[in-house]
Amino acid sequence: MIQSVFKFIQNKLIQTVEALGEVILFSGKGLQGFFAKPFRGLELVRQFEFVGNQSFFIIALTGLFTGLALAFQVYMGFKVVNATNLIGPVVALGISRELGPVLTGLIIAARAGGAMAARIGTMRVNEQIDALDVMGIDTYNYLIGPRIIASIISTPLLTALFDFFAMAGAWILVVQIVGLDSAIFWDRIDQIVQVKYIFEGLFKAAIFGFVFSVICTYRGYHTKGGAQGVGEATNKGVVSSMVTIIVLDYFLMNLIRMYYHLIGVSS
Amino acid sequence: MTDLRTQLENKEVFATELTDIWKSFDGGNSFVIKGLDLKIPKGSLTAIIGFSGTGKSVILKHILGLHRPTKGSIKVLDHELGKMTDQELVVFRRKFGVLFQSAALFDDMTVLENVCFPLIEHTPLKQEKIIEVAQEKLMQVGLAAAHFNKLPSEISGGMQKRTGLARALALDPEIIFYDEPTTGLDPILTEMVDDLIVETHKSRPGTTSIMISHDLAAAFKIADFVAMLDAGQVLLSGPPEVFFNTDIDLVKRFVNKGMKLQ
Numbered sequence: 441m442i443q444s445v446f447k448f449i450q451n452k453l454i455q456t457v458e459a460l461g462e463v464i465l466f467s468g469k470g471l472q473g474f475f476a477k478p479f480r481g482l483e484l485v486r487q488f489e490f491v492g493n494q495s496f497f498i499i500a501l502t503g504l505f506t507g508l509a510l511a512f513q514v515y516m517g518f519k520v521v522n523a524t525n526l527i528g529p530v531v532a533l534g535i536s537r538e539l540g541p542v543l544t545g546l547i548i549a550a551r552a553g554g555a556m557a558a559r560i561g562t563m564r565v566n567e568q569i570d571a572l573d574v575m576g577i578d579t580y581n582y583l584i585g586p587r588i589i590a591s592i593i594s595t596p597l598l599t600a601l602f603d604f605f606a607m608a609g610a611w612i613l614v615v616q617i618v619g620l621d622s623a624i625f626w627d628r629i630d631q632i633v634q635v636k637y638i639f640e641g642l643f644k645a646a647i648f649g650f651v652f653s654v655i656c657t658y659r660g661y662h663t664k665g666g667a668q669g670v671g672e673a674t675n676k677g678v679v680s681s682m683v684t685i686i687v688l689d690y691f692l693m694n695l696i697r698m699y700y701h702l703i704g705v706s707s
Numbered sequence: 708m709t710d711l712r713t714q715l716e717n718k719e720v721f722a723t724e725l726t727d728i729w730k731s732f733d734g735g736n737s738f739v740i741k742g743l744d745l746k747i748p749k750g751s752l753t754a755i756i757g758f759s760g761t762g763k764s765v766i767l768k769h770i771l772g773l774h775r776p777t778k779g780s781i782k783v784l785d786h787e788l789g790k791m792t793d794q795e796l797v798v799f800r801r802k803f804g805v806l807f808q809s810a811a812l813f814d815d816m817t818v819l820e821n822v823c824f825p826l827i828e829h830t831p832l833k834q835e836k837i838i839e840v841a842q843e844k845l846m847q848v849g850l851a852a853a854h855f856n857k858l859p860s861e862i863s864g865g866m867q868k869r870t871g872l873a874r875a876l877a878l879d880p881e882i883i884f885y886d887e888p889t890t891g892l893d894p895i896l897t898e899m900v901d902d903l904i905v906e907t908h909k910s911r912p913g914t915t916s917i918m919i920s921h922d923l924a925a926a927f928k929i930a931d932f933v934a935m936l937d938a939g940q941v942l943l944s945g946p947p948e949v950f951f952n953t954d955i956d957l958v959k960r961f962v963n964k965g966m967k968l969q
């Protein structure tokens with residue numbers, strides 16, 4: 441009994457490591473494919489448009505409301521201890537380092553990542569990928585690479601957009617709704633929020649963009665069996681991207697702190 | 708001496724030579740292809756037939772270099788595929804044209820763009836010239852100009868097949884492959900596609916056509932060389948007559964069944 445449980449866990453573990461290895465290999469081929477000839481500029485622009493431009497509105501909207509809600513909670517807490525001049529910096533820190541990259545990553549993973557898995561999965565089951573293969577087109581260069589690169593670039597840009605709208609939301613709540621002075625809101629932001637924190641968030645966003653695009657294109661690329669398979673690939677791609685982003689966020693945070701420690705900067 | 712001579716002869720005669728091919732997808736526990744030998748004459752219109760699941764598509768993918776055999780040698784147009792890198796295979800595949808079962812058209816491109824695609828990718832031709840060649844190929848397979856700027860979803864199944872064939876012919880391939888070209892089509896469309904295959908074959912002397920089919924009547928009618936697969940091996944191969952004068956029981960039953968269905 442115990443042995444079979446042990447065996448089960450062992451097998452699961454081996455499977456997970458194998459799967460991880462395959463995904464890493466896939467991402468390597470995708471990146472290598474992108475930098476191989478020919479340069480797929482048009483495809484890159486298309487993917488860029490697809491990931492970036494079409495997500496503009498939802499990111500702005502979610503950013504705005506996240507800012508509103510977060511600022512309200514922080515206000516409720518800080519009002520009690522007479523620290524309303526810290527609402528601005530605390531919200532700014534939370535948004536730029538955590539909520540901005542994570543929420544943007546999650547939203548883009550669900551929207552663009554899901555669409556990537558569905559698109560590539562459809563191409564797989566309709567034999568379009570086989571057709572590219574026999575036509576002598578490197579599918580990593582043509583399909584996978586541009587999607588990964590476009591996601592790596594777009595996600596931080598969208599995160600910056602999210603940050604901007606979230607801060608706008610927070611400002612609206614603090615100044616327009618609660619009625620505090622605008623100067624109090626901005627008072628200590630530039631003192632506490634360093635530029636490197638913003639970049640830290642954008643760096644994480646780039647990693648999240650890499651992660652969801654690799655997972656989702658991998659799922660799509662390995663779709664098996666008909667339309668049902670495409671649905672499954674999309675579903676699994678989105679769910680594992682989201683989970684990975686949230687788990688990875690924690691480890692990245694530690695990694696970044698370790699890095700600051702190493703170069704002797706306070707975090 | 709004799710060996711050398713047959714080798715020299717083979718060089719001219721066969722479009723593909725598969726020798727003792729074994730293929731396992733699960734690292735050697737079960738084999739899908741079990742010691743298969745198959746030589747397809749150059750310039751022939753070959754039909755590969757057999758029950759579903761006997762490995763026809765897997766063999767096709769081996770010839771295309773999409774799968775590598777676990778063991779065995781594959782020679783295509785005198786090149787040993789096993790000695791080529793993936794990169795070399797990518798280039799080599801330009802000698803192939805494939806019509807897929809589902810036509811496999813790129814659904815975000817128009818009919819014309821689909822046929823232009825391989826030309827844009829693989830030739831240095833100017834855009835006008837590319838469009839000219841693509842239009843010519845589409846005319847050859849009998850597609851009217853009125854459909855050139857439609858998306859694949861806006862044309863009928865028969866037109867999709869024609870477009871797929873035009874795309875396969877775009878680079879003037881030396882071998883044209885058809886994977887189950889008529890499976891799932893109605894009788895009228897089936898006849899149209901069969902005729903298209905024969906016409907295409909006849910209009911390109913020297914080109915080898917390899918068709919996978921489970922439509923026996925059509926296979927025997929249009930092919931001049933037939934190979935029957937069973938359980939990952941070639942049960943019998945040769946001109947169609949061979950199949951009607953055989954003692955192999957399974958072949959007899961398969962042929963009788965297939966011809967009766969007609």
Ligand SMILES: Nc1ncnc2c1ncn2[C@@H]1O[C@H](COP(=O)(O)OP(=O)(O)O)[C@@H](O)[C@H]1O
Nearest residue numbers: 732733739757758759760761762763764765766
């Ligand atoms: N990529 C693959 N991985 C594992 N098994 C496969 C793969 N492709 C085909 N097979 C198996 O090989 C056998 C032959 O398949 P196939 O060549 O598609 O048959 P058919 O003669 O109908 O075309 C089937 O049992 C199929 O399940």
Ligand SMILES: [Mg+2]
Nearest residue numbers: 763764765887
């Ligand atoms: Mg098949």
